[in-house]
Amino acid sequence: MKVVRYHGYGDSDVLIREETGRPRPGAGQVSVKVAATSFNPVDVAIRAGYLQGVFPVAFPHVPGIDVAGTVAGLGDGVEGWSVGDPVVAFLPMNADGAAAEYVLAPAEALAAAPRTIDLVDAAALPVGGLTAWQSLFELAELKPGQSVLVNGGGGAVGGFAVQLASRAGAVVTATASARSADRLRGYGVDRIIDHLDHASSPVTADGRPFDVVLNLVTTTPEQTAGLVGLVSDGGALISTTTPPPEAPGRGVRTARVFVRSDAAQLGELVARVDRGELRAHVADRRPLAELAAVHAEAEAGRLRGKTVLTPA
Numbered sequence: 348m349k350v351v352r353y354h355g356y357g358d359s360d361v362l363i364r365e366e367t368g369r370p371r372p373g374a375g376q377v378s379v380k381v382a383a384t385s386f387n388p389v390d391v392a393i394r395a396g397y398l399q400g401v402f403p404v405a406f407p408h409v410p411g412i413d414v415a416g417t418v419a420g421l422g423d424g425v426e427g428w429s430v431g432d433p434v435v436a437f438l439p440m441n442a443d444g445a446a447a448e449y450v451l452a453p454a455e456a457l458a459a460a461p462r463t464i465d466l467v468d469a470a471a472l473p474v475g476g477l478t479a480w481q482s483l484f485e486l487a488e489l490k491p492g493q494s495v496l497v498n499g500g501g502g503a504v505g506g507f508a509v510q511l512a513s514r515a516g517a518v519v520t521a522t523a524s525a526r527s528a529d530r531l532r533g534y535g536v537d538r539i540i541d542h543l544d545h546a547s548s549p550v551t552a553d554g555r556p557f558d559v560v561l562n563l564v565t566t567t568p569e570q571t572a573g574l575v576g577l578v579s580d581g582g583a584l585i586s587t588t589t590p591p592p593e594a595p596g597r598g599v600r601t602a603r604v605f606v607r608s609d610a611a612q613l614g615e616l617v618a619r620v621d622r623g624e625l626r627a628h629v630a631d632r633r634p635l636a637e638l639a640a641v642h643a644e645a646e647a648g649r650l651r652g653k654t655v656l657t658p659a
Contacts, residue, residue, distance in 0.1 A: 349658065350447035351638045352409040356396030359642035362410075364635075369449050372422035376451045379434060380419040383470035383632075383655045384411035384445035386641050393440065394642065402440040410638075411444030411656075412437060414452065415460055415470040425454045433460035435617065437473040437608040445470075446638055448658045458613040461620040464627060469620075471503065471627040471653045476616040478587060478606040479507035483515070486602045487559040487583040491516030496577060498550060499563030500536065501527030503653040504587060506628050508561055510534045514624055520557070522550060522564075526651075530628065549573025562586040575599065629653050 348369045353361040372378045390410045392398045418432040428434070436456040438444050443451070460469045482504075483489045495512045499505045500521025512519045513535030520538040523531055528539050540552060542564075549570045556579035566574065566589045575591070578584050581598040584591045591601035619625035630652025633641060637656070644650045 348448040349635075350409050351635055352407045352443075352446065353394060354407045356394065356399065358395070359391075359639045359646065361394065362639040362642060365407075370443070370451045372420050372425075372451055374423040375425060375454055376422040377418055377425055377428055377434075377454050377457060378420035378422075379414055379416040379436070379445075379450050379452050381414060381416045381445050381448055381450055381658050383415050383467040383657045384635075385413040385470045385474070385653060385655045386638075386645065386650070387412060387474050388645065389440070391642055391645060404441050409443040409446050409450075411446035411450070412440060413470045413473045414438055414445035414450055415466050415468075415472075416445075416450075417466075419449060422454075428454065428457065433466055433469075434458065435460045435469050435473055435613065436610075437477055437606075437613065439608070446635055446656070446658075456608045456610055458610050458617055461617050461627075463621045463623070467632065467655055467657055468627055468629045470655045471629050472616060472620065473608075473613055474606060475503040475653065476507045476625070476627070477609060477612055478504045478604060479511055480612050480616065481606055481609075482561055482585045482587065482604050483508060483511055483559070486585045486604065487561065489515055489517060489559055492518075493558035494518045494555070494579075495520065495559045495561065496550075496552065496557040497521040497561050497563065498566075498574065499523075499542075500531055500539070501542070501652075502563055503628070505563050506530070506534060507625070508563070509536050510625050512559075513537075514619075517559075520552060534626070550577065552577060555579070556582065558582045560584045562588060562591070565589055575601075627653075629655050631655075632657065634659070
């Protein structure tokens with residue numbers, strides 16, 4: 348089968364397209380014929396070696412932690428799945444991933460794929476959706492009627508966060524570019540702050556502070572301090588990127604997001620997609636052969652929105 352993988356840490360040019368044998372599922376594993384994977388920023392950090400102390404990988408390594416596809420084979424002890432079932436999953440960070448024609452997935456990581464969207468586009472759901480869900484409902488403990496600021500609402504995680512917070516009964520403000528504004532309004536955002544106004548300065552917002560601030564972009568120390576100032580007493584600042592201060596005072600809780608695979612939560616996200624309550628926005632579809640270019644574009648800041656990659 349064809350894969351894109353790397354034989355050592357390095358720049359995007361270490362990603363090469365090769366032929367290798369098709370993996371066979373072991374006990375508790377499922378073989379998935381890949382319809383698509385997607386690019387996530389953590390892929391760059393793992394490939395470059397920045398996270399080798401946390402997620403060490405064996406070489407050669409196949410990236411791609413999102414997968415959407417169909418069950419192609421079952422290992423010993425696997426129940427509840429049949430060959431041909433459409434599935435989605437958030438794969439282990441340090442195992443071989445879905446930048447391939449076939450991938451092995453732990454059976455407990457799988458959820459049935461959405462029925463109402465293209466299976467390729469479903470690859471945009473697992474990591475982004477789970478990051479938003481765990482940030483809002485586990486770490487921030489979001490409640491109906493609270494106010495939320497999503498800093499970086501135009502991105503993949505931001506789009507899911509805006510929708511989930513709005514459906515939860517929160518009053519949602521998001522920073523985003525003009526090109527994302529109409530999409531976010533369709534998601535239920537109450538107010539949009541143009542991110543270009545705060546590209547190099549702290550975010551400002553008139554009115555009362557926010558019960559929850561979710562930071563999805565890399566911020567300077569000054570910008571991070573500004574986000575703390577936007578949180579109400581007893582509120583929460585949750586960040587997927589820049590580590591927030593540990594004890595900012597005023598009873599403000601802070602946390603850094605380390606998303607985990609959770610099939611039950613992923614199943615709930617899928618159900619919301621099928622009920623029309625959650626949309627998975629795909630900005631671009633690319634062939635898997637262009638994965639190195641996608642990594643390079645992301646590192647140069649030229650990748651816009653969620654990109655899914657197909658092995659065909």
